[in-house]
Structure formats: structure tokens, C-alpha cells
Amino acid sequence: MSALADVHVEEAGDRGPLLLCLHGIGSSSAAFAPQLAELSARLRVVAWDAPGYGKSPDPATALTLDDFADAAAAVIRERGTGAHVLGVSWGGVIALRLATRHPGLVTSLIVADSSPGSGTDRAKAEGMRARAVELAELGPRAFAEARGPRLVSPGAPDDLVRRVVDTMADSVRLPGYAYAAESMASADLRVELPTVAVPTLVLCGDQDTVTGPEASQAIAGSVPRTAYVIVKDAGHLANQEQPGRFNAWLLSHLRITARIPE
Secondary structure, eight states, X not given: OHHXXXXXEEEEOSXXXXXXXXXXTTOOGGGGHHHHHHSTXXXXXXXXXXXXXXXXXXXXXXXXXHHHHHHHHHHHHHTTSOEEEEEEXXXXXXXXXXXXXXXXXXXXXXXXXXXXXXXXXXXXXXXXXXXXXXXXXXXXXXXHHHHGGGGSOTTOOHHHHHHHHHHHHHHOOTTHHHHHHHHHHTOOOTTTGGGOOSOEEEEEETTOOSSHHHHHHHHHTTSSSEEEEEETTOOSOHHHHSHHHHHHHHHHHHHHHTOOOO
């Protein structure tokens, strides 16, 4: 576990509650640039590169969803406090497992554009596993050029599309991406969602066609203490495409759960 704890993180802010940010399957800590920049006056914001992603080292052995959750738990423990955990897409699946596997470390959840896992449907699971094959065949840059534009709404500005593509190209590689894809393909959180005990904010871009509102509603309808919000004019990466609206909802959630000031 010491190797898994040795992940790269970006940090901003030195006061207030800890917010741990877990990125999606095709990204890195760079996905949370708007949160690192805009929330650090009130929060300690920590965004990781998951094991095998970005600047984090490659795992020595294959990782499961539990392993990724344990690695996130290690990041929290290193800081000696509980954390509010923001997970986007795959990061949301990790966050939900973290909350059930290490409940004492998670104060609240913010789950954005996520799902109960691809293991809820055979076709989705097969499609998720096929992504690792696609990455091996195309390489990171061509893979990112093909997939990145789908993650934002049709009206997203060109500079955001380029940033999303560049982040993916710089972040994904094998074997880490394959381990992540398998962790998603194997995940079916429907049974454990009702056991998530912490307050949870579920957000979804209104133009998300990757996981979509239905998957976010499945989370919101099963976790007991949940608020559900649609983020207007946003695709799958609502935290990047509409950071002002996204951050406003996140802060509203934390004013209640962490009692941060207005």
C-alpha cells in the first residue's frame, strides 16, 4: 500500500476543510484547475493523479476498484483529517466505494457526471474494456483526439475542447488505464449505494451524453442523504465547462456539511 500512497497531487489552499478531487478515467489532476484556483481561499483542495496516471508512478500489479479507493484513503490519512470528496465520472465511482469502504475518512461526497458503474450492463462493461484495446492501438494522442470532444457539450469553446484533449493525451497510458477500465467494467454499486451514510451532492451536466442524467439519478435515488442538481449548458465535464455554476453548488453543499462561511 505504500506504493499506492505515493501518488502525485496538486494542492491549493492552507485553511478550511479538506476537499479531495478524484478525476475521470481519461484525465488527471489538471481536470480540477477551476476548483484549485477558485476554491482555495476557503478550502484545502487536493487533486490527485490516480495510480498509473499523469505524474503518478505505474502500479507494480493490477489494481481493482478497492485498490483505487484504498489509495485515495491513503491520501486523506496523510493529511490527518477527514475529507469532503469530489469525484467526477470514474472518480465518482471511486468516491462512492471510498465512502463505504473507509467511512470514517469521508465527511461528505460530491459526485459529478458519474454512475453506479459499468458492471450494471453487459454492453457497457464490454465497451469499457474495449477502451484499453483502443488506447493500445491508437496511442494516447490519437485516442484523446477521438474521445475528448465527446466529453463536453456541442457549444463548448474550442479552447476547452483542446484543453480536454491535451489533458487526456498527457494523462492516460497503459497499464494504468486498463486497470481503471477493468475497475469500472466490474463495478456495480447498486447494492451498496443505500449504505452511503454521508451527505451527498449529485450533479450532472444537462448535455452529458457519456453517463447521462439517468445514471446520476440512479445514484441520487439510492443514496439516502442526497441532493440532485442539473448543471445547465454542460456536458460530461460539468466542473470544467461550467465551473462557476459547479463551484457555486459545491460551496452551497459545503456551507451545510462543513459550515464554511458565506
